[in-house]
Amino acid sequence: MRVSVQxxxxxxxxxxxxxxxxxxxGATVTFTGLVRDDTGQLDHxxxxxxxxxxxxxxxxIAEDACARWSLTDCLVIHRYGxxxxxxxxxxxATAGRHRVEAFEAAEFLMDYLKSRAxxxxxxxxxxxKSTDWVRAKNSDEDALKRW
Amino acid sequence: MRVSVQxxxxxxxxxxxxxxxxxxxGATVTFTGLVRDDTGQLDHxxxxxxxxxxxxxxxxIAEDACARWSLTDCLVIHRYGxxxxxxxxxxxATAGRHRVEAFEAAEFLMDYLKSRAxxxxxxxxxxxKSTDWVRAKNSDEDALKRW
Amino acid sequence: xxxxxxxxxVRERIGVPxxxxxxxxxxxxxLVSELTARDPRYALAFSDLDSLRVALDQELSYFxxxxxxxxxxxxxxxxxxx
Amino acid sequence: xxxxxxxxxVRERIGVPxxxxxxxxxxxxxLVSELTARDPRYALAFSDLDSLRVALDQELSYFxxxxxxxxxxxxxxxxxxx
Numbered sequence: 001m002r003v004s005v006q007x008x009x010x011x012x013x014x015x016x017x018x019x020x021x022x023x024x025x026g027a028t029v030t031f032t033g034l035v036r037d038d039t040g041q042l043d044h045x046x047x048x049x050x051x052x053x054x055x056x057x058x059x060x061i062a063e064d065a066c067a068r069w070s071l072t073d074c075l076v077i078h079r080y081g082x083x084x085x086x087x088x089x090x091x092x093a094t095a096g097r098h099r100v101e102a103f104e105a106a107e108f109l110m111d112y113l114k115s116r117a118x119x120x121x122x123x124x125x126x127x128x129k130s131t132d133w134v135r136a137k138n139s140d141e142d143a144l145k146r147w
Numbered sequence: 148m149r150v151s152v153q154x155x156x157x158x159x160x161x162x163x164x165x166x167x168x169x170x171x172x173g174a175t176v177t178f179t180g181l182v183r184d185d186t187g188q189l190d191h192x193x194x195x196x197x198x199x200x201x202x203x204x205x206x207x208i209a210e211d212a213c214a215r216w217s218l219t220d221c222l223v224i225h226r227y228g229x230x231x232x233x234x235x236x237x238x239x240a241t242a243g244r245h246r247v248e249a250f251e252a253a254e255f256l257m258d259y260l261k262s263r264a265x266x267x268x269x270x271x272x273x274x275x276k277s278t279d280w281v282r283a284k285n286s287d288e289d290a291l292k293r294w
Numbered sequence: 295x296x297x298x299x300x301x302x303x304v305r306e307r308i309g310v311p312x313x314x315x316x317x318x319x320x321x322x323x324x325l326v327s328e329l330t331a332r333d334p335r336y337a338l339a340f341s342d343l344d345s346l347r348v349a350l351d352q353e354l355s356y357f358x359x360x361x362x363x364x365x366x367x368x369x370x371x372x373x374x375x376x
Numbered sequence: 377x378x379x380x381x382x383x384x385x386v387r388e389r390i391g392v393p394x395x396x397x398x399x400x401x402x403x404x405x406x407l408v409s410e411l412t413a414r415d416p417r418y419a420l421a422f423s424d425l426d427s428l429r430v431a432l433d434q435e436l437s438y439f440x441x442x443x444x445x446x447x448x449x450x451x452x453x454x455x456x457x458x
Contacts, residue, residue: 011160012160012163013159013161013164016159017160020181023183023233024183024184025181025183026181026182026183027179028177028178028179028181029178029253030175030176031174031249032176034167034172034173034175035173036170036171036173036244037170048383048384048387050434053434053450057434078457078458085170089458097183097185099180099257102178103250103254106176106250110250114458115457116436116455116457117455117457117458118431119458120455120456133384134456135453135454140456180376195301197299197370200353204352236376237376246458257376260375261373261374261376262373262375263375265349265373266373266376267301267302267371267374280302280303280371280374282372282374283371283372283374287374288372
């Protein structure tokens with residue numbers, strides 16, 4: 001298991017080298033979140049984080065996932081700082097015996113990171129005039145109920 | 148969208164370079180299936196395929212996924228031939244606006260590839276004496292009902 | 295003449311991956327009956343149709359489907375891709 | 377003395393990311409009331425507690441939780457990670 005909270009970009013390829021390569025791994029799943037621009041107006045996203053609590057909260061979520069799905073490997077990387085449109089925000093990777101375990105664990109990680117990892121996103125428009133904090137959705141909190 | 152049926156191994160990293168990199172992509176999901184050995188007795192797996200029908204069937208499944216979840220990108224690679232323990236069997240990658248779309252599309256692809264793509268797996272033990280065709284599970288067919 | 299192809303244990307039981315069959319069978323089921331009567335290898339391969347699948351010209355089909363216009367029939371066990 | 381930290385729009389409204397507060401507040405709610413009475417900036421930040429979360433020593437907690445033994449209190453909006 002590995003958890004990293006960092007401002008630097010990551011290379012999915014490099015991060016996955018050797019990931020989950022145990023003989024009892026049958027499936028690996030990765031998720032990558034990117035800065036999306038729906039309107040053509042977005043310049044970048046500022047991701048604020050709570051140093052210390054981020055690492056602790058993510059490690060706890062990842063440990064829960066490892067135990068619950070008997071994962072053979074688990075990785076979470078989350079960035080902070082100013083991220084341009086198209087940049088990678090974060091990734092998770094899970095390795096397990098079967099596909100269902102790897103998929104479920106990755107979705108569990110994402111649902112919990114969304115609502116329980118102390119990050120906040122602010123969208124900054126190209127003209128610099130509009131700055132909006134991304135609001136948490138009720139559906140994000142509801143998503144936790146399935147686990 | 149890209150579909151490949153091949154005997155050669157693939158490099159997840161290389162395959163993902165530039166994958167889904169549109170400004171309206173917010174999430175990418177990958178799945179990789181590996182030859183797993185639960186008992187310590189497995190030497191390799193032989194994957195037989197139906198040339199021609201494989202490509203057509205996978206392309207149809209991928210097109211369905213692209214349309215249904217408005218994917219911004221979609222990739223399926225499936226290997227055939229003799230694959231040792233730990234080797235990569237296949238991968239799918241999906242890119243969409245939100246995480247739910249990317250996850251659902253990847254699971255849909257996996258469920259359909261499992262039961263509708265003409266591949267058959269035979270397990271060959273280390274002593275060469277035991278050769279078993281992997282049986283389809285009822286649960287695999289049932290998995291299609293959720294879509 | 296119709297091309298018939300076999301995969302996995304169906305292929306192993308019949309002993310060849312592909313053959314040309316001179317037949318007037320109207321449906322897949324007729325073809326199965328004709329082959330079963332021909333040799334015990336086919337009888338063994340076709341003994342449990344519930345565990346078999348059929349494709350006509352590389353598309354999944356059914357045992358009661360007509361063979362008119364079909365160039366290639368494939369018999370195989372349930373697929374195990376992924 | 378207790379360290380109080382703010383994030384996102386809570387930080388923006390209060391104007392500082394962190395401060396040391398000399399307080400005898402027994403619970404988080406007491407601390408909120410004390411700050412709210414002190415300056416309109418706090419009143420604005422704490423006007424809708426339903427849209428706020430609190431962490432004590434970097435663990436999510438509740439507004440009625442006691443502050444005894446706590447070194448760091450954090451106020452922030454619902455998190456938007458991932």
